[in-house]
Amino acid sequence: MNTQTRKVTSRGRVVTNPKRFTPSSLSPPQPTNQPLKALNVIRHVQPGKRPMGTNRVRSRLSSIENQMNIDDDDDSDEADDDQPPKKIPRTISRSQFDELEDNEESSQESMTNDSCQSDEEETTAIENNTASRINYESTPVNSGHNLYKLIGKDISDFSAKLNYLLDTHMERLEKRLNRLAASCLSIKTTSIEQFRSSSNEEFESAVDHEGFNLLQIYAKDYGEYARQVLRVLYKPDELTSSILPSSCNHFSRKQLDNERFRKFHRAVRNKYRISRSAYDEFFNVCLRRKLVNFLCYERKRFNKKQKIYEQEQQILNNNDGNTNPTPPNDNNE
DNA sequence: TACACTACCGACAATTAGGG
């Protein structure tokens, strides 16, 4: 672990040998010369959704196609290179062969005495032999038999794998749906009421911070109240450069001061009269996510302001460089 | 005054990479 290179990502994490492509990174580590434009289009149209035709399936089909192309000289004369799906009707024709087979068998039973057959009938009889009776003669016809056998085996293998993949995906999907249903149920029942203290638990009437009672802050809901309390407890630069206190310490950003965060918990709990035993769950279920986003927005807003400020400074400097004589004023807001 | 349009902001969902 120590031998690995460590660096701080743009997201502010300490990373050892990053392997995966992130949306913010400019060059995805793939050697293909597929245009990035295409990737962007896919992502834009259906963000996060994988196209239905996965590479796995296509590669499997392409293997079949490759085998079919071995002696596929018969009618593959022109412009077929661009149309791989053309191979699909082949399998259908094979099933049609099977139907013909049945018909021919029934008809042959009635016409066994007929010794002279036309050319079409001969070829049909040869096709019939491929299913059950294999003749290993080194004729072009037999190579066709082998090819059909290979195709048939490949298709059956492929369908078996496809069934297996489908089963596993359905299982995963079912698990996810179950989890989603459970979380929906939990969301439905997670109103703040269920965390409120039902007993006559004592609550503080004031949570003081530098002479200001935090419980006096008015807000339309607990989310807004939490944000306002954080704005009171922490300076703007602390909010923009920190993350919520947690047990994880692998992030490069420092955590918000724990002492004041305990005061924050006290304020929220007393403001909304949440049971002491249920507060942890309330915070994790109802508040934490909102506050994480809040800190992100603070950072975003700060960066935006800073960019504007830098641009203004640049413009001021340019003006000073041109017309100059007065030094920059420090009350430029 | 009412309506339409635009821009902005906050909240949220989806997704990512990395760690436990």
Place this chain on the structure above:
DNA sequence: CCCTAATTGTCGGTAGTGTA
């Protein structure tokens, strides 16, 4: 596999502005 923080896109609400 599940958790986290971080990033990005989308949606709804709202304020500001212009016009009939």
